[in-house]
Amino acid sequence: MNGEHYQETLWVLIKAYFQQPLFDQNQLPTFNPLTFRRHYRIQYLEHCWQLDYEIERRRLQLEDHW
Numbered sequence: 001m002n003g004e005h006y007q008e009t010l011w012v013l014i015k016a017y018f019q020q021p022l023f024d025q026n027q028l029p030t031f032n033p034l035t036f037r038r039h040y041r042i043q044y045l046e047h048c049w050q051l052d053y054e055i056e057r058r059r060l061q062l063e064d065h066w
Helices: 003-018 033-065
Strands: none
Touching: 003 033
């Protein structure tokens, strides 16, 4: 893995960790950094999967209407 890419990813993760809502009743904060990293990566994967699904769905719509 590229060292520069790893540092960039690390800073994004640290920033997300410190920007957690502390007093939100719908989303409890995670104080363990390793647990936060696991949940963050799962949410990121789900987000990417959803984007991929939306892109494919729109591509199929475009092909149908073409």
